[in-house]
Amino acid sequence: MLLEKINGFWRAGLIETLKDTWMPFGNREEKNKKAPLFAVIMLILPILAGCSDGTPEASDIEITQQDSEVYAFDKNDSADAERIAEILSDIYEEAVSTPSGHSSMPYGNQEETNTLGSLDRMRRMVARLGENGYVAVDSENQIDMTQAEQALAFCKAVDEKETAALTIIVVMEMGIRKFDLKTEDGNVNVVRGYYEYDQNGSLQNRSTVSYPADFWQYTEEGYLIFEGSSFSEESYILTLSDTPEHTMLRILPLDEKCREYNRTYILPVGYGQNNLFLCNWSEDDFGDLDFYDLFDRFYPMIYKQPVPYMADENSGAGAVYQVQEEVFENVIGAYFNVDHETLRRGTTYSSELAAYEYRPRGFYEAEYPDIAYPEVVRYTENEDGTLTLHIHAVYPGGNMSKEFSHTTVIRPFGEDSFQYVSNEITLPEGDHDIWWHSNRLTEEEWKEVYGGK
Secondary structure, eight states: OHHHHHHHHHHTTHHHHHHHHSOOOSSSOGGGGHHHHHHHHHHHHHHHHTSOOSOOOGGGOOEEOSOHHHHGGGGGHHHHHHHHHHHHHHHHHHHHTSTTOOOOOOTTSOSOSSSTTOHHHHHHHHHHHHHTTOEEEETTSOSOOBTHHHHHHHHHHHHTTOOEEEEEEEEOSSEEEEEEEEEETTEEEEEEEEEEEOTTSOEEEEEEEEEEOSEEEEOTTSEEEEEEEEOOHHHHHHHSSOEEEEEEEEOSOOOHHHHHHIIIIITTTOSTTOOTTTSOEESSOOTTOOHHHHHHHHHHHHHSSOOSOOOOSSTTSOOOEEEEHHHHHHHHHTTOOOOHHHHHHTSOEETTTTEEEEOOOOGGGOOOSOOOEEEEEEEEEOTTSOEEEEEEEEEGGGTEEEEEEEEEEEEEEETTEEEEEEEEEEOOSSSOOOTTOOOOOOHHHHHHHHTTO
């Protein structure tokens, strides 16, 4: 069925049309053209896949057997899953029995403390698994790994070409990922299973794949990174290649204060669709900081609701709003010590309307979704009351535990009140490009794309 759908699109000329239209203008940098392509792909993938959100049936479960000896790990998976579900049952039941038992909010931004996706619930589950002898960590690498010495011993065995085995449990919001690793002569084989909670609180296997680790590294930042490709017929039809899996798990613990500062000051903004941490700036010179992107990030943090100024539903038209000065300046001023004159010079301001012209990001300003995430690795409490945070950008998709680093200074005032003071980014030597980031269209580019519409 999937192949028939793709052939139908091909015969209709849709794929060729998309290929010819994803680069709308020729004067932008190449890195900013990759995002629209991804947006196009994301539009057609649900159609190709049948737009199904249902839980996979047993016949849909992907089991790839590349090595019978490797796959022997899976023989006791059912019993392991039952034992893990039993170990975690009381925490799970407590979470789902709350009114907001399911939450997709990121760590540190939740009012609920015991929902399925809350930091508290994840921490309790990881700790419980550790108490029962399991190597365990959360899927966001925000909680110290339990039984980490087992993981370090396995990495040492790989380096010394010894024979060893290791199981790692990764706790997720709706289930777990279970990695069974085996090494011999320096080679590592992986069996990865994904288990999801059913309505009875049991862990049901939804997919299992087996592959040799083509990439294996324990980094100086304390991360275990491995990658391999498993074969999936549907993925092969779509990509004409095997399906790569990237896994990055932090083994070494982090100072809890670093994690707290990260959740409070850095993670809520992150690296997506803004350049707060991607350029050099200070209160004396805000440089290339994009205040419109920061308006998008700060507005929900202040008003606890999405930005009301939406992009036009027609991708061929650009929406333009006039945001009253008190609203725009209140949002930006909440997190920056910036005077109105400086803010207006860095934006488009109308004195007649007492408003800021605002163009929301549109189709041609989309970004690749698989981006790095920030991790505070150390900090300094300064005499003037500010905090200097040293941060690594961790990029699982690129197999990098430090794609780049930056130093960000924060001025705390009290609970939930602070200002960003400065940022200094350090890129690796050579011609390094943060390709997944896309700047907003300039006014000239916006007019060229939308033709003044």
